[in-house]
Amino acid sequence: MISQFLFAGLPYLAVALLVIGSIYRFRNDPYSYTALSSQFLEDRKLLLGSLPWHVGIFIVLFGHGIAFLLPTIWGSLTSSRLFLITVEVIGLAGALLALIGLGMLIARRLTSAKLQKVTTNLDLTLLVLLGFQVLTGIGIALQLRWGAAWATGTTTPYLWSLLTLRPELGYVTELPGLVQVHIVGAWVIAAVLPFTRLVHVFSLPFSYIFRPHQRVIWTRPRPAPVNIAASPDSRRTFMKGALGISSAGALLSVGFMEKAVRFFRGPDTTADEDAEILEKRLRRLRVTTEERELELERMKREFIEVARVGELDASTGKYFIDYEMRPALAFLGSDGFPILISAKCTHLGCTVSSKVDSQGRLLCPCHVSYFDVRTGQPNAGAPAKEPLPRLGWVLFDASGELICTQGPDGKRQGEPSAEALAHAQVFISKSHEGASS
Numbered sequence: 001m002i003s004q005f006l007f008a009g010l011p012y013l014a015v016a017l018l019v020i021g022s023i024y025r026f027r028n029d030p031y032s033y034t035a036l037s038s039q040f041l042e043d044r045k046l047l048l049g050s051l052p053w054h055v056g057i058f059i060v061l062f063g064h065g066i067a068f069l070l071p072t073i074w075g076s077l078t079s080s081r082l083f084l085i086t087v088e089v090i091g092l093a094g095a096l097l098a099l100i101g102l103g104m105l106i107a108r109r110l111t112s113a114k115l116q117k118v119t120t121n122l123d124l125t126l127l128v129l130l131g132f133q134v135l136t137g138i139g140i141a142l143q144l145r146w147g148a149a150w151a152t153g154t155t156t157p158y159l160w161s162l163l164t165l166r167p168e169l170g171y172v173t174e175l176p177g178l179v180q181v182h183i184v185g186a187w188v189i190a191a192v193l194p195f196t197r198l199v200h201v202f203s204l205p206f207s208y209i210f211r212p213h214q215r216v217i218w219t220r221p222r223p224a225p226v227n228i229a230a231s232p233d234s235r236r237t238f239m240k241g242a243l244g245i246s247s248a249g250a251l252l253s254v255g256f257m258e259k260a261v262r263f264f265r266g267p268d269t270t271a272d273e274d275a276e277i278l279e280k281r282l283r284r285l286r287v288t289t290e291e292r293e294l295e296l297e298r299m300k301r302e303f304i305e306v307a308r309v310g311e312l313d314a315s316t317g318k319y320f321i322d323y324e325m326r327p328a329l330a331f332l333g334s335d336g337f338p339i340l341i342s343a344k345c346t347h348l349g350c351t352v353s354s355k356v357d358s359q360g361r362l363l364c365p366c367h368v369s370y371f372d373v374r375t376g377q378p379n380a381g382a383p384a385k386e387p388l389p390r391l392g393w394v395l396f397d398a399s400g401e402l403i404c405t406q407g408p409d410g411k412r413q414g415e416p417s418a419e420a421l422a423h424a425q426v427f428i429s430k431s432h433e434g435a436s437s
Contacts, residue, residue: 006184007158008167014191021194022202049108053101059094060137063087063148068159071152078149087148092141099134106131126196129189136182144176144383145367150348155183174349176385291325298323303394303427306330310422312338317354317362317373319343323433327351328391329362330426331373336418337406338426340391341376345369347384362388392432395424408432 025032067074078084106127109115140147158171172183193199298304298321306320307330317329327343329352341362343352350366357363361370361379369382376388395404397420404414404424416424 003169003173007169007172010187011162014187017191018194025194049101049104052097056094056098056101063091067151068156071156075152084149095134095138102131122196126192126198133185139178140182295325302430306426309424309426315356322428329354336421338393340393342389345384346386394427394429397424
C-alpha cells in the first residue's frame with residue numbers, strides 16, 4: 001500500500017501540484033514568478049556558488065533526460081564499456097560540482113543577514129531537498145555502479161508507464177532502498193517547487209523579444225558615431241555576409257530535414273530483410289505466449305514439479321520457475337533433503353549462478369554479490385543487502401502419496417526412509433506462495 005502511494009499516487013499528486021500551483025501563482029502573483037534575484041544584496045558568493053551549481057546540475061539532468069527520451073539508443077551506447085565508464089565519470093563529476101555549488105549557496109543564505117530577511121522557510125527546505133537529492137544520486141553512483149546502464153531497464157520504463165497512465169511499480173519496488181529514496185525525493189521536489197523561488201525555471205523572457213525598442217540618451221559627451229550606412233562598400237560587405245549566412249543556413253536545413261525524414265520514415269529494406277524482421281517478431285511473440293502459458297499453468301495447479309531428489313546435486317543447482325514467475329534453484333542438502341532457494345538477486349534482480357563455490361556460495365555476476373546456498377545471506381560488503389528467499393517444498397513418493405514437507409522457515413514435517421527419499425519427487429506448493437524467507 002505504501003509503495004503504491006510513493007511510486008504511483010505521489011508522482012501524479014506532485015505533477016498536479018506542479019502544474020496547478022505554477023499556474024495559480026502566475027495568475028494571482030505574477031511578480032513573484034521570478035528568481036527574486038538577491039545579487040544586489042550580495043554577489044561574490046552568489047557567483048562562486050551559482051556557476052558550479054548550474055553547470056553541474058545541467059550535466060546531471062541532461063544525462064537523465066537522454067536516458068528517458070532515447071532509452072534504446074542510450075542502452076546501445078552504454079553497452080560499450082568505455083562509453084559507460086566515461087558517462088559515469090562525467091555524471092559523478094557533475095553531481096559533485098552541483099553539490100559544491102549548492103553548499104556555497106546554502107552557506108550564503110545562512111550567513112548573510114540581508115539574505116535571511118528575503119528567504120522563506122520553503123526556500124530553505126527546497127535547498128535542503130536538492131542537497132539531499134544530489135547526495136543520494138552520488139551514493140547511487142558510488143555504491144550501485146553502472147546506473148547509466150541498468151536505469152534503462154528499471155527507472156526509464158517506470159517513468160514511461162507513469163506517462164502512459166499505466167503505472168508499472170514492479171520496475172522500482174524491488175530496487176535498492178537508496179534508489180527508491182532518490183525517486184521519491186524527485187517527486188517531493190516537484191511538489192514543493194511551485195511555492196519557492198525555483199519556480200523561475202518556468203519563466204522564459206519571451207516578452208523581451210516583442211517589446212518596443214528603447215531609445216537611450218547619453219548625458220555625457222560621446223565620440224561621433226561612424227556612419228556605416230553611408231559607405232557603399234560596407235553595405236556590400238554586409239549583404240555578402242548575410243547572403244553567405246543565409247545560404248549556409250539553407251544547406252544545413254536541407255541536410256537536417258533529409259536526415260529527419262529518413263529517421264521517421266525508417267530505413268529502406270528489401271523483401272528478405274522484411275521477412276527476417278517479421279520472423280524475429282514471431283519468435284518474440286512465441287516466447288511471450290510460452291511465458292503466459294507457463295504463468296497460467298502455475299495459477300491453476302496446486303503443485304509444480306521441480307525434479308526427483310536423486311537428480312539433485314549439492315554443487316550444481318537445477319533451475320526452475322516458481323509461482324511468481326521468478327527463477328529459482330534446487331540443490332541437494334548435506335542431510336539428503338532438497339534445498340530450494342530463489343535465483344533472483346536481491347540487488348537488481350539478476351539471475352545468480354547455479355554453481356556453488358568452495359565456500360558454499362552462489363555468485364551474482366552482475367555486480368558481484370555472493371549468497372550462502374543454505375541461508376541465502378549475502379557476503380559482507382556485497383551490493384546486495386537482503387538474503388535470497390528460501391522456498392518451501394513437498395515430497396511425493398512413486399504412488400503420489402505426500403511423505404514430507406518443509407516450509408520456507410525450514411520447519412520439516414515427516415521423516416521418510418533413505419530409499420523413499422532418494423526416489424521421491426520434489427514439488428513446490430501454492431500453499432507456500434508468498435511465505436518465502
